[in-house]
Amino acid sequence: MRGLMQDTPLTVDAIFRHVEQHYGDGTIVTNNPGGVTRATYAEWAQRTRKLGGVLDTLGISSDGRVGTFGWNSQRHLELYFAAPCTGRVLHTLNVRLFPEQLTYIANHAEDEVIFVDRTVLPLLWSLIDTMKTVKQVVVMDDGGDNEIPDDARILDYETLLADAEPVEFHVEDEGLAASMCYTSGTTGNPKGVVYSHRSTFLHTMGVMAPNAFGLGIRDVAMPVVPMFHANAWGIAQAAPAAGASLVMPGALMQPEAIAKLIIDEGVTFTAGVPTIWQGVLPHLAGKPHKLRDIGCGGSAVPKALSEAYREQVGIPILQAWGMTETHPVASSGVLPNRYEDADDETKATQRARAGIPFLGVEARIVDADTLEPQPWDDKATGELQVRGPWCAQDYYNPDAGTELTTEDGWMKTGDVAAMDAYGSIRIADRTKDLIKSGGEWISSVDLENAIMSHPAVKEAAVIGIPHPKWDERPLACVVVKEGESVTQEEILEHLKPLVAKWWMPEAVEFIDEVPKTSVGKFSKKDLRTKFAEYALPS
Amino acid sequence: MRGLMQDTPLTVDAIFRHVEQHYGDGTIVTNNPGGVTRATYAEWAQRTRKLGGVLDTLGISSDGRVGTFGWNSQRHLELYFAAPCTGRVLHTLNVRLFPEQLTYIANHAEDEVIFVDRTVLPLLWSLIDTMKTVKQVVVMDDGGDNEIPDDARILDYETLLADAEPVEFHVEDEGLAASMCYTSGTTGNPKGVVYSHRSTFLHTMGVMAPNAFGLGIRDVAMPVVPMFHANAWGIAQAAPAAGASLVMPGALMQPEAIAKLIIDEGVTFTAGVPTIWQGVLPHLAGKPHKLRDIGCGGSAVPKALSEAYREQVGIPILQAWGMTETHPVASSGVLPNRYEDADDETKATQRARAGIPFLGVEARIVDADTLEPQPWDDKATGELQVRGPWCAQDYYNPDAGTELTTEDGWMKTGDVAAMDAYGSIRIADRTKDLIKSGGEWISSVDLENAIMSHPAVKEAAVIGIPHPKWDERPLACVVVKEGESVTQEEILEHLKPLVAKWWMPEAVEFIDEVPKTSVGKFSKKDLRTKFAEYALPS
Numbered sequence A, B: 001m002r003g004l005m006q007d008t009p010l011t012v013d014a015i016f017r018h019v020e021q022h023y024g025d026g027t028i029v030t031n032n033p034g035g036v037t038r039a040t041y042a043e044w045a046q047r048t049r050k051l052g053g054v055l056d057t058l059g060i061s062s063d064g065r066v067g068t069f070g071w072n073s074q075r076h077l078e079l080y081f082a083a084p085c086t087g088r089v090l091h092t093l094n095v096r097l098f099p100e101q102l103t104y105i106a107n108h109a110e111d112e113v114i115f116v117d118r119t120v121l122p123l124l125w126s127l128i129d130t131m132k133t134v135k136q137v138v139v140m141d142d143g144g145d146n147e148i149p150d151d152a153r154i155l156d157y158e159t160l161l162a163d164a165e166p167v168e169f170h171v172e173d174e175g176l177a178a179s180m181c182y183t184s185g186t187t188g189n190p191k192g193v194v195y196s197h198r199s200t201f202l203h204t205m206g207v208m209a210p211n212a213f214g215l216g217i218r219d220v221a222m223p224v225v226p227m228f229h230a231n232a233w234g235i236a237q238a239a240p241a242a243g244a245s246l247v248m249p250g251a252l253m254q255p256e257a258i259a260k261l262i263i264d265e266g267v268t269f270t271a272g273v274p275t276i277w278q279g280v281l282p283h284l285a286g287k288p289h290k291l292r293d294i295g296c297g298g299s300a301v302p303k304a305l306s307e308a309y310r311e312q313v314g315i316p317i318l319q320a321w322g323m324t325e326t327h328p329v330a331s332s333g334v335l336p337n338r339y340e341d342a343d344d345e346t347k348a349t350q351r352a353r354a355g356i357p358f359l360g361v362e363a364r365i366v367d368a369d370t371l372e373p374q375p376w377d378d379k380a381t382g383e384l385q386v387r388g389p390w391c392a393q394d395y396y397n398p399d400a401g402t403e404l405t406t407e408d409g410w411m412k413t414g415d416v417a418a419m420d421a422y423g424s425i426r427i428a429d430r431t432k433d434l435i436k437s438g439g440e441w442i443s444s445v446d447l448e449n450a451i452m453s454h455p456a457v458k459e460a461a462v463i464g465i466p467h468p469k470w471d472e473r474p475l476a477c478v479v480v481k482e483g484e485s486v487t488q489e490e491i492l493e494h495l496k497p498l499v500a501k502w503w504m505p506e507a508v509e510f511i512d513e514v515p516k517t518s519v520g521k522f523s524k525k526d527l528r529t530k531f532a533e534y535a536l537p538s
């Protein structure tokens, strides 16, 4: 027997219409080098419809990829809706990636146009000839002072908008792609995750729930987590969908600027990686504010950081866990009732967990090879695997051999976790040999190859070491060839032309041999154990 | 281009697993004539899996209808999940319906079994031979003192459960029916609404959101609105799904008992029809409580009632609007930000609106005949029509000529509404000529027919008159045949064997003629205008 309900699809344009119809007086504030700009959702909606018209006029294919390269801003939010609501696919490019990665990604996604903030234009423009499918670059003038090249491919956002007609939005099939996001959070080439309209709608409802970010009409939400990385944790959709006003930090990501926005704009909910909150703390401590929750994730949230916020700002940090492949938010450390009367220490320990998956996400821990389930005793660990309508099934045209999904249909996260009797997740380790620094990924493999290109180096293994500011920083463990010698300085000097400045190992340790697994691979696990107590030079 | 996310279905068993895995220490309290019972969600989950086994053992078809006839209770919640999670269809029978309606509904739905509370057993049992497809009646002993007939068809819930094995739940297709609910809120025979797994999952997320009931892990939720009528407004699914504890009033629906439960059990969220809150007010006024919100709907919520709660209980009432056909909650009167600094009177007027549809529900007002959209100026009225994944498409095997959906795919509500510039709904009237008394429907048409069966009556038209306790009560407007005479007492006497006691008109007014519309139909609208200031005898 079938249900007899309407089969209305779950689409991004349904979210758009909801905002346009009901929350026209909500506001979007953007902080920019050119000054703060303000608009209502009514104005935003009208501009977004016109932007749909621009995409038509530019001749973007009906499901063409619309690239963006910019900070969190009102214009970025216009793109977040105009692209999927006209059937196209929003593709957010991460402004912190390497040039080669950016080229790879734009070509792999086949971006037809890229919308770029003036403050980051030079980086993008220097690569334009390597991006085969990109025909136009639309500059969003955020008040940055970069020169705008005189080139026929370069267009101006506001000029295009001024000339455009608003269009109707109508997506019929919730299974269609709405946006894509590449992750470098795995080894090998960056991998594209393709969110559907359905998954976007459901993730929006998921993060809106009280056990997640709890967004409602009385909120003022500020996503510090970038719209160019992991979908701004869904806040760019969920805040408008809830009628909450939005505050966008724009290019001004300095801790002082962020703290000032929180205070001046009466922000009630914000979210970002630990590094951000580490920096913001001294600027917020003891100040009057309206915050009810500070979401934090992307890396483990240090208990001490959360406690410092509780003591100095008045609210502990709300940990969330997820990844690009989970849209990205899948669980949160909302404190279960049974700890309500616990002491501060116990509460803090509980809050430091990745916590309970949201309704819509199922989690398990298994032996990564045999898929044998591990007990939920908070001791046994296994690979964390997830399942649900906003978990990715496959990457977009992946390299051969990249398997995201297990035989029995669960998504592999590459995180190692324990679960307690109530299925609360505690991230214990990463199987992925990557280092997460300030919310962005460093590939240990790429770093190792660069180090091993030094003639005196026999073997090199790079691991992440916890770091108070950046969460993790790379430590290079180097084995010198017999009869040769090399210093830390020489190795770093060697790396300079080869890797980005923020990838530079924090230190080099010389070791006799890299520990190996039974099959002869570098055992990062053993190395991590060996250096568990390692103190980076500060 | 298609999204590449998992196509995990949205099903009731996904909700069940979520509760079972993560909220095992949440509690369900049931107030019963036999005393208060308590269980954890862990115990409830285990019993629900066993109940699935019972349904197998009883031989219920794989998509058979499982009837229930009972109050809000833990056992009813077991049925709410065990039936859909095993692929069957939960069918809640309204204990306040007429015998003939109950018979009609059980036969129309083809119920195979009915689970019945001992306190309401006699009513059901007296009809058992008229219910053609019902093979078994399972008695849930809630401590009522009704005798249990010695009959082979009668089984005991706890005995069956004790003997059963827990089963696995696994529904693959979100389009399958999960439950059905008949509404007598229209003229003609009761009509069956068939909720799907998908619509149930989405409605659960919808009512959980902060702009709706805002249910989270710290809540203690008490649905006073019956599980046998309009799905307990989704609270029976959303509270467990949020990890909120549940308090069930059982058969003890007296105002004192409800107020006591709210206070004793630390209820933070509750919901029911205006009549309930009218009665509870004196028992709650000035008492200490933990309520954060009192949901109210099913009839217009009088502004005075909401204000009385604000003044005497400390929180105004949260109005919600919806109908059986919308699962049932579709909008709420959560106060928009722009009224934050308004005076109390303005706020109260705003809160008295049906308010903003939830994300997932779209609303419009149109001319019912031409479907011409009406302006959103808060003056123009039109038929309220809605659209979305938890709005019904069709009734279950409806009588010929019953059309729920317009040509262009919107659900007709039969309510007349105005909408303001922000799409906030104000219910103005009902096109359905029904009277809503204490949350339940009285068919004016049926009453009129009964009155007109009196030999001295020429015409009778019944309208609802606002009533401080019951929201509305019927007023009979009677035209006497020429040369005949009849008194109010004689008419009421005549009705006694024909209608339920609570359907009895509050008063009879003798008029010269029933006003007619242009096509010669009774014009209830004109009658309502005529009696707009009518004061019922008290």
Ligand SMILES: Nc1ncnc2c1ncn2[C@@H]1O[C@H](COP(=O)(O)O)[C@@H](O)[C@H]1O
Residues within 6 Å of the ligand: A183, A185, A230, A296, A297, A298, A299, A300, A301, A319, A320, A321, A322, A323, A324, A325, A328, A354, A413, A414, A415, A427, A430, A436
């Ligand atoms: N709360 C958290 N605690 C620990 N690691 C986290 C947390 N949130 C995210 N991560 C890590 O970040 C990865 C996802 O990175 P990304 O795809 O860049 O968002 C996860 O697989 C984890 O390794």
